Amino acid sequence: MSFLRLLICVVGVYSMFLLWAIAQERLAVPFPSTDGSPNARFKSALFLGTCQSAASTISSLVYLLLRRKPGQSFASLVGLEGPASKASNGVANGNGVSKDSHKHSGGWLSARTKALLTVYFQCSLLITAAAPFGFAALAHISYPTMVLGKSCKLVPVMIMNVLLYRRKFALHKYLVVFMVTVGITMFMGFSHEGHSSKHQKGGDSELNKNGLLGLTYLLINLALDGAINSTQDEIFAKYKVNGQQMMFFINLTSTLVTTVLSTLPLPNIPVIHPSDTPQSELKTALDFIKLHPSVKVPLAQYSLTGSLGQLFIFETLQHFGSLTLVTITLTRKLFTMILSVIVYKHKLTLGQWAGAAVVFAGIGVEAWVKRRDIHAKRVLQEKEKAKIKIL
Numbered sequence: 001m002s003f004l005r006l007l008i009c010v011v012g013v014y015s016m017f018l019l020w021a022i023a024q025e026r027l028a029v030p031f032p033s034t035d036g037s038p039n040a041r042f043k044s045a046l047f048l049g050t051c052q053s054a055a056s057t058i059s060s061l062v063y064l065l066l067r068r069k070p071g072q073s074f075a076s077l078v079g080l081e082g083p084a085s086k087a088s089n090g091v092a093n094g095n096g097v098s099k100d101s102h103k104h105s106g107g108w109l110s111a112r113t114k115a116l117l118t119v120y121f122q123c124s125l126l127i128t129a130a131a132p133f134g135f136a137a138l139a140h141i142s143y144p145t146m147v148l149g150k151s152c153k154l155v156p157v158m159i160m161n162v163l164l165y166r167r168k169f170a171l172h173k174y175l176v177v178f179m180v181t182v183g184i185t186m187f188m189g190f191s192h193e194g195h196s197s198k199h200q201k202g203g204d205s206e207l208n209k210n211g212l213l214g215l216t217y218l219l220i221n222l223a224l225d226g227a228i229n230s231t232q233d234e235i236f237a238k239y240k241v242n243g244q245q246m247m248f249f250i251n252l253t254s255t256l257v258t259t260v261l262s263t264l265p266l267p268n269i270p271v272i273h274p275s276d277t278p279q280s281e282l283k284t285a286l287d288f289i290k291l292h293p294s295v296k297v298p299l300a301q302y303s304l305t306g307s308l309g310q311l312f313i314f315e316t317l318q319h320f321g322s323l324t325l326v327t328i329t330l331t332r333k334l335f336t337m338i339l340s341v342i343v344y345k346h347k348l349t350l351g352q353w354a355g356a357a358v359v360f361a362g363i364g365v366e367a368w369v370k371r372r373d374i375h376a377k378r379v380l381q382e383k384e385k386a387k388i389k390i391l
Helices: 002-027 045-066 099-137 143-150 154-165 171-189 192-198 206-239 243-263 281-291 293-343 350-390
Strands: none
Touching: 002 143, 002 293, 045 099, 045 243, 045 281, 045 293, 099 143, 099 206, 099 243, 143 206, 143 293, 143 350, 171 350, 206 243, 243 281, 243 293, 281 293
16 A cells, blocks of 8 residues: 555656646747737746646645544644644633633634744745746746756755754755756856857857846745745744645645735836736736637646645655655656656757756765665664563
C-alpha cells in the first residue's frame, strides 16, 4: 500500500507539473486574434494568479473535506482551532464544558487565530507580488533558464531565513549555494545569446538588454519566493498546521487579494499591471480572452494542473517526508527542462548543459546530506527502542 501511494504521488507530481510547465511557457507566447490584428501576449498576471489560487483553494478544501474525521468542526478542519482550545485540556464543569475552554476561546484562541490569519495574509501579499515577476521574466529569457533559476530557490530561502528569522545553517548548505551560483553563471555565460551579442555592433544588443531584464525579474521573483518559504517554515513551526490547511488559507487570501486588485482601475504599473489604459485588469483579461480564444486551453491547464500538483506535493510531504519530496521535485525540474527543450526546440550549448549539471549536483548534495541525517536519526531511534525493551 505504501509503495502504491508513493507511485501515485510520483506520477501525480510529474504529470501535473510537467503539464503545468508547458502551459506556463505557452502563456508567455503571443496568441493569434480573431479580428486579424497582430498576435499579442497575455499580460494579465493578476488574473492569471486569481485563476491559479482559486483552483488551488477549491482543490485543497475538497481534499480536507474528504479526509474530515467524524464530528470534527470546520475550524479544526482548516487549522484555526488550536490544541489548547479543546475541552479535554481542562476540567469539565457540570455542563460538560471545560473551564479552560472558556478562557482559551475568549482569549488565547482568538489571539492565535488573528495572528495566524495575519501571517497567511502576509504570505498572500508576497505571492501576489512574486508571481507577476516570474511570468514577466519569461518574456525575456528562455524557459530552461527559468527552470534552472527556480531550482536555485535554496539560495534566497537561506538568505531570507537568516535576515528575517536569524536562523543558522550547516556548512554543507553554503557549499550547495556556491555550486548553484557557479552553475547559473556557467549556464548564462555559455548561452547562445551571450556569444552572439559579442559580435553585434556596440556589444550591447537589444537581446542582451532583454536577457538582463529577464534575469532581474527572475532574481526579484526568487527573493520574494525566499521570503514566502521562510514565512511558511515559521507558520509550520509556530502554529502546527498541516500543508493542506496552509494551502487552503494562503490560496483563499491570495484569491481575495488578486480579485480586489483585478477589479480596480489601476494605472500602468510595470510587471504588476502593464496596461496603456487605466482600466481594471479583469476587463482587460476578459477582452483578451474574447479576442484571443486560443488562450483558454493553456489558461485552464495552468490553473488545474497547478492546483492538483500542489496536492500531490503536500501528500508526498505528509507520508514520505522532505527527502523523498526533494528527490521527486529535483528530477521533475530536470525533466521539465528537457521537455521544454524538446517541445519548444530550445538549443542549449555544451557549456549550458555543464552548468545545469553543476546546479543539480549541488542540490543533489543537499538531498544526500538529508538522507544521511535521516538514516542516522533512525539508527539512534532503534537503539533507544532496544534499550527500553531491555529495561
